[in-house]
Amino acid sequence: MSFSKVDEELICAGLVVCEFPSMKIVYEDFQFYKIDVPYVPGFLAFRELPATQPLIEKLRKTKPELVPQVVLVDGNGILHPREFGLASHLGVVTDIPSIGVGKTVFALDGINKVRV
Secondary structure, X not given: OEEOOOOOOEEEEEEEEEOOOXXXXXXXXXXXXXXXXXXXXXXHHHHHHHHHHHHHHHHHHHOHHHOOOOEEEXXXXXXXXXXXXXXXXXXXXXXXXXXXXXXXXXXXXXXXXXXX
16 A cells, blocks of 8 residues: 555555465556545554455456465554454455554554564
8 A cells, every 4th residue: 555645545555466485476456546534543444445455356356366365464454453454354355364464563462562
């Protein structure tokens, strides 16, 4: 997910599918999306999911053989204050296992920036 520096309501979502174990890129797509949900800490999924989910649905329709077995998401999954971040949301709505790879370390269950 990348946010426009000119228009704070415009984001670009991307999807890259890699072959395993070679990690060769076999599919890539992106789309621009106008967000209409304000930023609220802890509720990022409601802002970013509408831009991300259609990319997977498009792949499912156009090249179903390339639908990934697991998705790495730029956002937290269960390591989230509500234990259900963007990665969890995306996994549920697409029925694809997901792993959150968040940039922010939340202090939960004894985990913090020092103990990661």
